[in-house]
Amino acid sequence: MRILHIIATLNPEAGGPVESVRVLLSYGPIGYVGEVVTLDDPEAPFLRDFSFPVHALGPTRTVYGFNSKLLPWLIKNRGRFDGVVVNGLWQYCGFAAWRALAGNTPYVVFTHGMLDPYFKYAFPLKHLKKWLYWVPAEYRILRDAYRVLFTSTAEKRLAEQSFWLHRWTPYVVPYGAKNPPDKPxxxxxxxxxxxxxxxxxxxxxxxxxxxxxxxxxxxxxxxxxxxxxxxxxxxxxxxxxxxxxxxxxxxxxxxxxxxxxxxxxxxxxxxxxxxxxxxxxxxxxxxxxxxxxxxxxxxxxxxxxxxxxxxxxxxxxxxxxxxxxxxxxxxxxxxxxxxxxxxxxxxxxxxxxxxxxxxxxxxxYDMRENAIAIIRLFESATVHPEEPISANGKQ
Structure with a gap:
């Protein structure tokens, strides 16, 4: 199963989402192989040590991450992949994926905790700005996704408290980390x-x-x-x-x-x-x-x-x-x-x-189970689209 990950940056300083992409794409032996498209500068030193193909379309100068190369790249390459994982919210990556993939290639959105209501109370002004983006863009991106991925039932439940306008198909995936290195x-x-x-x-x-x-x-x-x-x-x-x-x-x-x-x-x-x-x-x-x-x-x-x-x-x-x-x-x-x-x-x-x-x-918390779950998701999207999958991953 060939899967594309879209993520704004692969800089390890960005935290957990970067590590999860790196780990997921290390599971070739179970059939999870793929590529990453990112908005990083192709000359960025942290891109040198990845074992999978990385398409760096940057540099991108804005926080929103608008990049004129991303949408054409997705349209040109979408046919090479069985499915696409959009990592994170509130950036152009998700909007470009929605424009290029909706109705063509199944995509899922990994929220990575970005719908937690904590942000609504901790940063009320930012939340107000997000409402302006939520209605015309982010809500539609999630609504039209094949699945919206959460790492726990608690995260899934909390996500519904951030915006009163919400409708998507949730899916809780097992999540975790890679085993420690096989070294003393x-x-x-x-x-x-x-x-x-x-x-x-x-x-x-x-x-x-x-x-x-x-x-x-x-x-x-x-x-x-x-x-x-x-x-x-x-x-x-x-x-x-x-x-x-x-x-x-x-x-x-x-x-x-x-x-x-x-x-x-x-x-x-x-x-x-x-x-x-x-x-x-x-x-x-x-x-x-x-x-x-x-x-x-x-x-x-x-x-x-x-x-x-x-x-x-x-x-x-x-x-x-x-x-x-x-x-x-x-x-x-x-x-x-x-x-x-x-x-x-x-x-x-x-x-x-x-x-x-x-x-x-x-x-x-063995991350291999997450890779297997995503493979099964896309298999269901392409082979049995008429059979819905519940939030617990059962048909």
Whole structure:
């Protein structure tokens, strides 16, 4: 099955959607093969290491991502693909796909959490602007898609709260991450220590993701300052890209709270270094105010590392139910409780939770199942179009 992914950028700093595309297109042996069209500059250095064809039509200068090459390219090439996956909302990629593909080639839209009502309340002016685009464009893109993909029933339910005008055919797909590399964990740890040598031989909590306000980074630093005296040997690693230029403010906060020497900022970590960070850590922490999934959460579980999550991470309840991590509210008090509960656990309890984390990943979050689900979707679209598929993926 040949599938095209449309995505605005393949820059790894853009977060989870980029990683999901990379992982999905690595499953050639199960019949999931394809290509990517993106609005990146073809000379961008991050495009050099992909193992699948990438058609970079940029550079594109605007936030909306208008590109005069995209629509003609899609019309010319749509016949080569069994189906198309549009990754994300609110950009020209989706509009061009709708114009080129509706009534011709089946396409699905992967929302990647971009319909969460959190954004409506956190950024009301932006939401008002989105209404102006929703009625003539985005609503129609979703309405005419073969399926609109969500990573959990919680995300699917929340999406219906963002705009009162909505009608689409939802589909919940299994989601997750790729298995850790088949390399000794000590080699992977060394790759991480090269990026963050100051925590070699130390115990630390790991935050790995964008340094972004919605991720609750400020709450995590404040919470750590409240519990630091209870476990003097515990450190905190804040790893990830900073597109909002927020790190300096957070570092000042840590200094004022007297914990700057115990908080470390290695920046963005990829490849073996990223996996080494999971293996070297004691536990992964994500006190996010909004997270439709969180690929780093699944990656941590795949490394047999428990996770401490805010309740606004849509998969937190399932993970807590499995005993693979802890969940509290996305508040300062909730984040303090997360850290307190972890510190209070015995070594035996932590080891048992690590085993459950590993089992949880393989039961729930192996990305191969996502690839299989998308293949079946497009097979149904082209072979049995008269048989509708429910939101749970059953005919």
């Amino acid at each position: 964990s000590e080699i992977l740890k060394e790759a991480f220590y090269e990026k963050c040598p100051e925590v070699r031989g130390k115990r630390f909590l790991l935050f790995l993701g964008r340094i972004h306000k919605k991720k609750g980074c400020d709450m995590l630093i404040q919470a750590f300052s409240k519990v630091a005296s209870k476990d003097p040997e515990l450190e905190l690693v804040m790893a990830g890209p900073d597109q909002q230029q927020w790190t300096a403010t957070l570092q000042t906060m840590a200094k004022k709270l007297g914990i700057a020497h115990r908080v470390h900022w290695p920046g963005m970590i990829t490849g073996d270094g990223k996996w080494g960070a999971f293996y070297a850590s004691e536990v992964f922490v994500l006190p996010s105010h909004q997270e439709n999934f969180g690929i780093a959460v699944a990656e941590s579980l795949g490394c047999a590392k428990p996770v401490l999550l805010a309740d606004k991470v849509n998969i937190a309840e399932d993970i807590a139910h499995d005993g693979a991590g802890l969940m509290e509210q996305d508040t300062l008090d909730g984040t303090i409780r997360l850290l307190d509960r972890w510190i209070a656990m015995s070594q035996q309890e932590r080891e048992a939770m690590s085993q459950r984390a590993y089992e949880c990943f393989h039961r729930r």
